[in-house]
Amino acid sequence: MVPRPTRKAAQAKSTAIAMSKTSKPAKPTEPKRTPKRKAAPAEPESDFDDKDSGDDFDPAEDKENEAKKPAPKKRKTAAAKKDTGDDMALATRTAIPSLKRAMYIGAHVSAAGGVQNSIPNASNIGANAFALFLKSQRKWSSPPLADDAKTQFHALLKQHAYDAGKHVLPHGSYLVNLAQADAAKAAQAYDNFVDDLRRCDALGIALYNFHPGSSGGAPMPDACARIAAQLNRAHAATSSVVTVLENMCGSGNVVGGRFEHLRDIIALVDDKARVGVCLDTCHTFAAGYDMRTPEAFAATVAEFDAVVGLKYLRAFHLNDSKAPFASHRDLHANIGTGFLGLRAFHSVVNHEAFQGLPMVLETPIDEKGPDGKTVENKQVWADEIKLLESLIGMDPESAEFKEKEAELQMKGASERQKIQEQVDKKAEKDAAKGTKAKGKAKSKGKKKKKDEDSCDSCRESD
Numbered sequence: 001m002v003p004r005p006t007r008k009a010a011q012a013k014s015t016a017i018a019m020s021k022t023s024k025p026a027k028p029t030e031p032k033r034t035p036k037r038k039a040a041p042a043e044p045e046s047d048f049d050d051k052d053s054g055d056d057f058d059p060a061e062d063k064e065n066e067a068k069k070p071a072p073k074k075r076k077t078a079a080a081k082k083d084t085g086d087d088m089a090l091a092t093r094t095a096i097p098s099l100k101r102a103m104y105i106g107a108h109v110s111a112a113g114g115v116q117n118s119i120p121n122a123s124n125i126g127a128n129a130f131a132l133f134l135k136s137q138r139k140w141s142s143p144p145l146a147d148d149a150k151t152q153f154h155a156l157l158k159q160h161a162y163d164a165g166k167h168v169l170p171h172g173s174y175l176v177n178l179a180q181a182d183a184a185k186a187a188q189a190y191d192n193f194v195d196d197l198r199r200c201d202a203l204g205i206a207l208y209n210f211h212p213g214s215s216g217g218a219p220m221p222d223a224c225a226r227i228a229a230q231l232n233r234a235h236a237a238t239s240s241v242v243t244v245l246e247n248m249c250g251s252g253n254v255v256g257g258r259f260e261h262l263r264d265i266i267a268l269v270d271d272k273a274r275v276g277v278c279l280d281t282c283h284t285f286a287a288g289y290d291m292r293t294p295e296a297f298a299a300t301v302a303e304f305d306a307v308v309g310l311k312y313l314r315a316f317h318l319n320d321s322k323a324p325f326a327s328h329r330d331l332h333a334n335i336g337t338g339f340l341g342l343r344a345f346h347s348v349v350n351h352e353a354f355q356g357l358p359m360v361l362e363t364p365i366d367e368k369g370p371d372g373k374t375v376e377n378k379q380v381w382a383d384e385i386k387l388l389e390s391l392i393g394m395d396p397e398s399a400e401f402k403e404k405e406a407e408l409q410m411k412g413a414s415e416r417q418k419i420q421e422q423v424d425k426k427a428e429k430d431a432a433k434g435t436k437a438k439g440k441a442k443s444k445g446k447k448k449k450k451d452e453d454s455c456d457s458c459r460e461s462d
């Protein structure tokens with residue numbers, strides 16, 4: 001899944017504030033920054049923190065305000081936001097040089113209310129990298145990028161010291177299928193896609209992540225060729241953004257479940273400098289590439305290198321998996337609670353060659369509030385970022401690691417068991433049905449929809 005730009009964010013706000021008030025010091029701590037950041041023509045630290053610390057940035061709230069009353073114009077400027085800052089960041093960003101390996105870990109944050117809002121949202125959870133949607137991911141048409149949003153995006157990037165050329169990884173629309181064979185639909189997909197790439201160019205963003213698409217039942221090589229053709233056209237129409245194919249968990253007609261699909265698309269892309277791959281740990285595992293042990297992790301990395309080439313690896317989505325190995329189900333779990341387990345993530349964040357790549361959490365943060373309503377708890381991401389950073393250089397044989405590993409496995413036990421039972425049941429059914437392959441696909445699709453409600457990446461059976 002990828003978090004939705006939230007309607008629930010307003011509710012989450014109260015939770016987040018409550019949490020930050022109870023679990024954090026009363027005063028926001030100074031963000032630890034890299035020497036480079038310190039040297040930047042910086043504003044005073046306190047000023048930075050004021051602007052930085054607000055859930056008043058909450059885009060959903062901004063929208064509500066705009067709808068209900070004449071929008072206080074003040075809210076739209078950084079200065080005004082500083083004034084209304086009444087709560088604090090959920091975590092401070094870790095200075096990269098303080099880590100034994102330069103891992104830029106963050107999450108897919110909300111950009112509701114404007115792309116510029118993603119930046120304080122990322123900073124507030126202590127993210128050193130982040131993903132966002134550049135426009136509504138569920139609508140075919142969106143207003144053009146506002147000049148104001150663009151200006152603020154650039155200003156906030158600078159202020160928060162994020163490098164849009166390296167650590168900002170927008171996620172493409174779920175509607176877009178570049179493998180689409182129907183001419184009219186393919187044109188619509190292309191228009192949406194290239195519009196996003198132009199937004200990247202305007203915002204100085206160098207990487208753009210998207211799901212390869214669905215073959216719609218056509219032969220896979222044809223689907224890969226159509227994707228590559230669309231990419232070639234989009235590359236010619238834009239200046240420099242790198243289009244980053246995400247690997248998928250490989251069910252049904254979805255392109256990208258096998259590393260070979262990615263290889264075949266890349267092979268047909270004219271400008272190889274404009275194409276890359278984002279590995280989603282949950283998808284990788286669910287697709288049948290193991291990462292649980294150091295040996296399995298090394299074998300998977302070696303296979304990726306042999307088939308695709310590590311030079312194409314541009315980003316990670318860090319998600320555990322609620323579904324077992326090779327189940328081809330896209331169910332993201334919180335780090336360490338799923339079938340991948342903490343050891344897999346230890347391998348990822350300690351792998352030297354992955355340094356500098358954006359690593360983005362898409363883990364579930366919905367929780368039931370006291371009133372029974374679902375609220376987003378962004379503290380979950382803030383904590384997961386710190387957890388992953390803490391694994392860098394940690395001895396996986398240490399008591400500290402083993403305790404954390406066991407604690408998180410315990411936390412996810414019932415969820416894993418639930419999904420395991422579903423997978424087993426389905427396997428039994430399939431075995432009983434024998435060759436009835438078509439019927440199988442149908443019932444699978446139905447079940448999936450229900451189970452994977454919370455996971456947006458699962459458009460597995462188009």
Ligand SMILES: [Zn+2]
Nearest residue numbers: 280317362457
């Ligand atoms: Zn993903």
Ligand SMILES: [Zn+2]
Nearest residue numbers: 001330457458
């Ligand atoms: Zn997914």
